[in-house]
Amino acid sequence: MLGMEARRDGVLGLSLLAPGFGAGEPAGSSWLSRLKAEAARDFAAQGLPTRRREAWKYTDLKPLAEIAFRAPVTDDSASVRTLADLLDLPPPEGSRLVFVHGRYRPDLSFCDLSETGVSMSPFNAGTGDDKALAARLLGRIATAADQPLVALNTAGMEDGLCIHVCAGVHLQRPIEIVSLGSAASEPLAWHGRTLIVLDDGARATVIERQCAPAEMPAPALVNAVTEIALGAAAQLCHYRQQALGTAGFHINAVAAALGSDAVYEAFTLTTGGGLVRNDTSVTLDAPGAETRLAGAYLVDGTQHLDTTTLIEHRAPRTTCREVFKGVVDGTAEAVFQGRIVVQRDAQGTNANQLSKALLLSDGARVNQKPELEIYADDVKCSHGAAAGQIDREALFYLRSRGVPASVAQRLLIEGFLGDALSQISDETVREAFSRTAFAWLQDR
Amino acid sequence: MAAPGAGGTDVLNELVGQSYKYGFVTDIEADTAPKGLSEEIVRFISARKDEPEWLLSWRLKAYRHWLTMPEPTWAKVSFPPLDYQDAYYYSAPKNLPKLESLDDIDPEIKRTYDKLGIPLHEQQILAGVAVDAVFDSVSVATTFKKKLEEYGVIFCPISEAVQKHPELVRKYLGSVVPYTDNKHATLNSAVFTDGSFVYVPPGVRCPMELSTYFRINAAKTGQFERTLIIADRGSYVSYLEGCTAPMRDENQLHAAVVELVALDDAEIKYSTVQNWYPGDEQGRGGIFNFVTKRGACRGRNSKISWTQVETGSAITWKYPSCILQGDNSVGEFYSIAITNNYQQADTGTKMIHLGRNTRSRIISKGISAGHGQQTYRGLVRVAARAEGARNHTQCDSLLIGSTCGAHTVPYIESHNRSAVVEHEATTSRISDDQLFYCRQRGLTLEDAVALVVNGFCRDVLQQLPMEFAVEAQKLVGISLEGSVG
Numbered sequence: 064m065l066g067m068e069a070r071r072d073g074v075l076g077l078s079l080l081a082p083g084f085g086a087g088e089p090a091g092s093s094w095l096s097r098l099k100a101e102a103a104r105d106f107a108a109q110g111l112p113t114r115r116r117e118a119w120k121y122t123d124l125k126p127l128a129e130i131a132f133r134a135p136v137t138d139d140s141a142s143v144r145t146l147a148d149l150l151d152l153p154p155p156e157g158s159r160l161v162f163v164h165g166r167y168r169p170d171l172s173f174c175d176l177s178e179t180g181v182s183m184s185p186f187n188a189g190t191g192d193d194k195a196l197a198a199r200l201l202g203r204i205a206t207a208a209d210q211p212l213v214a215l216n217t218a219g220m221e222d223g224l225c226i227h228v229c230a231g232v233h234l235q236r237p238i239e240i241v242s243l244g245s246a247a248s249e250p251l252a253w254h255g256r257t258l259i260v261l262d263d264g265a266r267a268t269v270i271e272r273q274c275a276p277a278e279m280p281a282p283a284l285v286n287a288v289t290e291i292a293l294g295a296a297a298q299l300c301h302y303r304q305q306a307l308g309t310a311g312f313h314i315n316a317v318a319a320a321l322g323s324d325a326v327y328e329a330f331t332l333t334t335g336g337g338l339v340r341n342d343t344s345v346t347l348d349a350p351g352a353e354t355r356l357a358g359a360y361l362v363d364g365t366q367h368l369d370t371t372t373l374i375e376h377r378a379p380r381t382t383c384r385e386v387f388k389g390v391v392d393g394t395a396e397a398v399f400q401g402r403i404v405v406q407r408d409a410q411g412t413n414a415n416q417l418s419k420a421l422l423l424s425d426g427a428r429v430n431q432k433p434e435l436e437i438y439a440d441d442v443k444c445s446h447g448a449a450a451g452q453i454d455r456e457a458l459f460y461l462r463s464r465g466v467p468a469s470v471a472q473r474l475l476i477e478g479f480l481g482d483a484l485s486q487i488s489d490e491t492v493r494e495a496f497s498r499t500a501f502a503w504l505q506d507r
Numbered sequence: 508m509a510a511p512g513a514g515g516t517d518v519l520n521e522l523v524g525q526s527y528k529y530g531f532v533t534d535i536e537a538d539t540a541p542k543g544l545s546e547e548i549v550r551f552i553s554a555r556k557d558e559p560e561w562l563l564s565w566r567l568k569a570y571r572h573w574l575t576m577p578e579p580t581w582a583k584v585s586f587p588p589l590d591y592q593d594a595y596y597y598s599a600p601k602n603l604p605k606l607e608s609l610d611d612i613d614p615e616i617k618r619t620y621d622k623l624g625i626p627l628h629e630q631q632i633l634a635g636v637a638v639d640a641v642f643d644s645v646s647v648a649t650t651f652k653k654k655l656e657e658y659g660v661i662f663c664p665i666s667e668a669v670q671k672h673p674e675l676v677r678k679y680l681g682s683v684v685p686y687t688d689n690k691h692a693t694l695n696s697a698v699f700t701d702g703s704f705v706y707v708p709p710g711v712r713c714p715m716e717l718s719t720y721f722r723i724n725a726a727k728t729g730q731f732e733r734t735l736i737i738a739d740r741g742s743y744v745s746y747l748e749g750c751t752a753p754m755r756d757e758n759q760l761h762a763a764v765v766e767l768v769a770l771d772d773a774e775i776k777y778s779t780v781q782n783w784y785p786g787d788e789q790g791r792g793g794i795f796n797f798v799t800k801r802g803a804c805r806g807r808n809s810k811i812s813w814t815q816v817e818t819g820s821a822i823t824w825k826y827p828s829c830i831l832q833g834d835n836s837v838g839e840f841y842s843i844a845i846t847n848n849y850q851q852a853d854t855g856t857k858m859i860h861l862g863r864n865t866r867s868r869i870i871s872k873g874i875s876a877g878h879g880q881q882t883y884r885g886l887v888r889v890a891a892r893a894e895g896a897r898n899h900t901q902c903d904s905l906l907i908g909s910t911c912g913a914h915t916v917p918y919i920e921s922h923n924r925s926a927v928v929e930h931e932a933t934t935s936r937i938s939d940d941q942l943f944y945c946r947q948r949g950l951t952l953e954d955a956v957a958l959v960v961n962g963f964c965r966d967v968l969q970q971l972p973m974e975f976a977v978e979a980q981k982l983v984g985i986s987l988e989g990s991v992g
Contacts, residue, residue, distance in 0.1 A: 410909070420921070422921065425923075425924060426891075427924055428921065428922045429920075429921050430918070430919065430921075431918075431930075432917065432918050434914075434916050435904075435913075435914060435932060435934055436912070436914045438911075439906075439909060441936060442934060442936070443934075445932060446930075447930060447932075448929075449928060449930065450919065450926065451929075
């Protein structure tokens with residue numbers, strides 16, 4: 064059903080349009096079938112984005128079109144369980160929802176029943192309220208019409224996940240979503256879809272982990288979309304860790320819409336994946352909304368990492384702050400495209416963006432495009448972007464005090480990444496992410 | 508936005524309402540080619556200029572290529588599609604006088620210059636500026652020629668250079684901006700009428716600032732200037748370009764091409780004050796200024812510096828760039844751009860680092876008022892072998908009024924680890940606190956704004972040659988005073 068065939072001319076996923084596509088949906092989900100059918104048309108109309116499209120100027124999806132991806136079949140439970148063990152995940156703090164190839168696996172998941180006021184369910188299996196919520200919001204925050212990969216996801220998604228936190232509820236423990244890929248011997252593609260809704264005054268922390276074995280015999284395409292709706296004064300901390308194998312294509316779109324005085328904090332740590340695109344778009348729809356986006360990436364080999372953000376200030380007194388830092392080794396390439404739009408009504412906007420990349424080797428490359436688009440005058444907006452190598456004088460300073468070169472270098476990189484990592488307000492996550500990042504440095 | 512004092516709005520209205528000071532038409536008979544664009548017109552222009560065969564065939568190649576090119580649409584400007592057939596491509600003042608001195612100049616043209624406030628004589632005496640005055644595409648007066656000849660500096664209309672120095676023109680024309688470069692530059696290659704040619708021989712420091720005043724005069728005449736400046740080994744030249752244009756109702760296309768070539772140890776400083784007719788308060792009319800300016804630092808230790816003050820034109824589409832090929836070469840770009848009423852500007856620079864230890868510096872100050880839309884668009888590219896390249900970019904935008912826009916679109920591509928590339932940008936408005944502070948000390952509102960804006964632009968104004976700085980400062984003041992209330 065989810066199979067995709069690729070043709071040499073670069074048109075991907077033609078079978079999405081084949082008769083019977085979208086069949087097999089649970090009964091009573093006509094809105095979902097409709098949404099998927101529309102998205103399939105949208106994708107067919109747009110095709111895979113090429114580099115001629117400004118938003119994809121620095122990331123080439125051509126390799127994707129050359130692989131005949133297949134839809135995953137139901138996994139052998141035993142091998143996946145071993146896989147989960149292999150990935151060495153820490154014991155869950157709160158709820159842990161495990162997805163294998165985009166499909167929910169209750170046998171591997173753990174639900175924290177002590178928390179009340181929160182529901183987690185597939186789009187069609189929840190209570191009436193949650194189903195109505197999904198029907199109302201799905202495809203509205205991340206739109207398929209102008210984003211081909213969101214269209215592809217919408218057309219290809221299976222059951223998806225809806226997290227709904229009721230008004231005024233403060234979740235005590237984080238919700239963890241683990242998405243696993245196994246060492247399949249043929250190219251697989253899956254399209255995970257998540258909807259997170261926080262009602263007025265609700266607070267939650269969501270941690271997403273994308274993992275797969277380091278050695279993958281065949282390429283995989285993970286094309287995930289997360290839609291987030293925050294009510295008035297709701298607060299969401301959203302942390303993501305990407306550690307897919309280097310044979311993986313990971314395209315990840317997050318779209319968030321914020322109500323008045325809502326706060327959306329996000330951090331993405333990327334170490335894995337052959338070609339990774341992290342697309343985050345946040346609209347600050349009501350006065351006082353605030354978003355803090357940050358990320359750190361450590362890439363080497365022939366990895367390609369693209370961080371693209373779009374923040375749209377649509378209401379007065381909205382705030383955004385972005386800090387992205389990364390190290391690029393080998394012949395890897397990093398891309399940062401950050402766009403901030405301030406609409407005419409968004410007076411009193413405060414927007415600040417920083418992107419810095421450290422190039423560790425001769426073949427490493429970085430392309431950055433910070434962009435400001437401002438239609439209001441009472442604003443304070445700034446952005447900064449920089450690329451360079453490790454400061455030789457700082458290195459000399461440390462070495463002259465007896466610190467070995469490799470250690471000195473690591474210390475300086477740790478300090479460099481620290482600016483971004485310190486943006487994580489959850490202490491446990493900050494420590495865990497720092498450990499992962501520093502371990503990467505140790506191993507290189 | 509609250510006025511920091513009573514009367515602010517009046518001042519605003521009064522000053523915003525200022526009409527274009529330099530809008531008038533000189534009545535001079537022009538020798539004009541038929542309307543429209545075709546291969547015949549290209550041949551007509553070439554024949555009029557008595558050009559050699561190679562140049563005609565180059566023009567024709569450009570024209571044929573132009574026909575196949577789509578309009579560039581990536582810039583953040585909007586305008587109705589251009590009707591290339593509804594324009595004249597050649598017009599020259601009749602009875603072109605062969606002048607030895609400025610006293611012989613046509614009195615009508617002379618009056619035009621006087622109205623524009625270009626005191627040629629004064630400039631000669633006070634500033635030592637040689638003026639190659641371009642009046643409607645054909646140069647009518649060239650001064651200080653003798654002095655320049657002593658130094659071996661060639662400074663003449665490019666049509667003259669084609670006749671007298673064909674080897675230089677043939678060698679360098681199109682070598683920085685090829686005829687296939689972009690739609691506007693390609694059009695220019697096909698139909699350029701005139702422009703300046705400068706060649707500074709090895710080791711010569713040009714004894715004076717070279718200056719050309721361009722002026723659009725005949726109605727519906729697109730202006731297609733072509734400027735070529737070559738600084739040979741170890742030479743130095745500073746070139747000033749300034750322009751004003753008469754008021755017109757119809758849009759006029761201005762698609763100039765400027766090519767600079769700096770060889771080993773040479774330096775070119777190119778300064779522009781651009782004040783073409785910007786259209787009226789409703790955004791009607793105004794010049795479309797679609798210019799391709801590019802400099803090649805071919806030699807070791809060469810340097811090219813662009814300074815521009817862009818206050819005019821309905822639409823500005825201009826990216827003076829540097830290709831830093833030679834090791835240790837330096838590129839600089841200093842820009843002030845002002846958009847008021849319905850003006851649109853999409854301007855910036857490209858710094859392409861190819862050689863080792865190349866350095867570039869970009870300072871861009873954008874000021875947007877009224878319904879103006881302004882975009883800084885820049886590219887800094889460090890190629891893989893550009894060891895030790897260094898770039899610093901600072902671009903600041905100032906917003907005046909809630910209906911204007913300011914946008915920043917930098918592209919930063921660093922492909923060498925030893926390169927250090929830094930980009931900073933800010934956008935803000937003149938704060939009420941600043942204005943209040945000034946007014947409290949007895950400054951009028953417009954003086955306060957002028958003070959703040961001049962401070963905002965200082966880094967760029969400082970780069971202008973003295974003669975230009977005064978004019979530019981005035982221009983900045985006039986363009987902005989009225990917009991704050």
